[in-house]
Amino acid sequence: MVQRKLNDSTYGLLLVAPVFIIVVGILFLPTLYTIGLSLSNFSFLKGHTLRFVGFTNFVSIFSDSEFVSSLANTVVFTVVTVFLELSIGLVLALILNRSFAFMGLLRTTILFPWALPTALNAIIWRWLFNPDFGFFNTILIQLGLTSVKTNWLGEIPLSMYSMMTVAIWKTSSFMALILLTGLQTIPGDLYEAAEIDGAGWFSRLRKITLPLLVPSILLALLFRSMDAFRAFELPFALTEGGPAGSTQTLSLFGYRQFFQFLKFDTGSAVSVVQFVLILLLGTFYLRIFRTENE
């Protein structure tokens, strides 16, 4: 057998090839296929001929009030939860960044909600929220703070606030973790120098910590917004989108189209809308990220 020496770039390409094929195969091609489906009238139904229908599916979902309200729910859910998670996460990260006794224990405890699967979280919270024998109402009524049984998941718009609470409770710690990594890369001598110059705690936070934390904040925002925008397990296990569709997210709406109604054409259109919106969001963050780094 003739031994042939591979040059570096060919060798590199060969090493990358398996991953490249997998990425193209399981990410790129299905995405293209979904875009194709969204422009067709694809259906399993008998006596059906596949046709290109242009933007008909998009017109039909945007004229469907259920889709529009799911989109609105998703946007509100994303904006509110991500903002509050970031705020709480920042506070947690600042606390965790100091060294004191039982630090390790505290860090583990804070990560606990994030470690639990979302579906499990949702089921636990359903019981906590139960108006008749749940934790919250029992405590509130026993303490004499109220005599009304609050219907946490059964009133509009309270049900949405309750759902947001679960999301914030769960993912603030994840925010904190990312921000903490950022905090730990800030060199300690900066603070020392600032202290010598007579800077107080607040101006150190404003002049050193926050500016140097921006890359981590953007990263955390990017991750969390994309995740919140795709929220599925939480409404699915907590409310099934109720009452009267008031907590239905885009992903839950899309899931119904695909897996319950077998409407692959409209379901694909929903996915494409979601894909485009997330893409825009990601591009937006990355653009700020780049300007920040320049």
Place this chain on the structure above:
Amino acid sequence: MSRSGKWVAFAIFAFAAVSVAMAGGKQEPAMQKPVSIQFAISPREVGKVIPDYISGFEKENPNIKVDWLQVPGVPDEQHTLYVTNMASQADKPDVLAVDVIWPGEFIANGWAAPINDSFSSSELSQYLPGMMNSVTVDGKAYGVPLYTNAIHLFYRKDLLDKYGLSVPKTWEELASTAKEIVQKENNPDLVGYISMWAQIEGLFMNYLQFFWGAGGHFFDNAGKASIDTPAGVKALKTMVGFVKDGLAPQSIITYKPNDAMALFRQGRAVFMVVQDFVWPMLNAADSPVNGKVGMTRVPYFAGHPDASTVCMGGWILIVNPYSTHKAEAARFIKYITSEKAGLEMAVQTGSMPARNGMDANAQLLQQYPIAKQLYADFAVGDVRPSAQAGARYPELSHEMQLEIHSALAGEKTPEQALADAQKNVTKILGK
């Protein structure tokens, strides 16, 4: 190829050749070539009895081998699996156990074979007529029910006795009875009525029971959806009224069956409408209401005593239209839906066979005294309008849930909700 590689290849070839030859040699000349059919059912509810069914059937039919395809227990996953299978026109599985609301879709898409050639009309009349509605389209039957369950009214015997009240037959009686007991008990933790009115399939089933009980039929004789009707308004207004008047707690619109069961089991509700699977839990030794609970059919509205008001669920057996062994498949279905097999299923798994006359079976009654009541309720049972709605049923049900919930949450008046439901369901079915 290297030297050793050649040897390996030769060894593989030789082994394959010998195996083929041996397999060929094993074949004995038989009168009839044995056929093999595949039966798809999840092990979740009646899995325990399936191996016995298969061995019993194979003993009686030595030429038919049955292979059990264990499908996922989660109905949505099962549905996806079946649909993928059918869309690719695969000839296996030959027999499929499907949820009671799927046959309409399967029939509309040509995924269920008509069975009238293999089952005589007297054979078909042995199954619960309410359940047969789920597989009958234009007078043709496309399957038979294997087992069934239903939504019943559960009541507190002890409380009714305490105040000398009788078990309500109508919704009007139920409302006044519940009101009286709650008032006299004077316990802030006791509610009159509880059920599962979260935005789930069970909500639509509950609505249908009110609707049927007011004389409503979801599809009229011409096959058109008739939702915005006096019966519909009466049904939805009653449901909304239950919450408004405090007969049912506000929380009912977030309740799933298990939540309702938990409340009732704590002795905190006079009446409850949920599926029969809660019966053993209510009567368990550690249940606070053990021995204090009665069960009966779901009420109707005054003036409609003949209405079927018990909404049934359960599993249906259908034959794959692409199967190459339809006759053998039908034979297997007959075997496992016989009275003997049904009794075996009830004894081993607690699931009730969907046959008439099972309540006359002494052995069944001895193990399950409640079966007498179960079958009395099945007799006034019906199924969701999935056979007529065909492939669009899941969408129809979702739309109904949304509109019913809008009225219950006070977002719309019952009239407005039903008018919107009428418009949207007509649109869904027209597609």
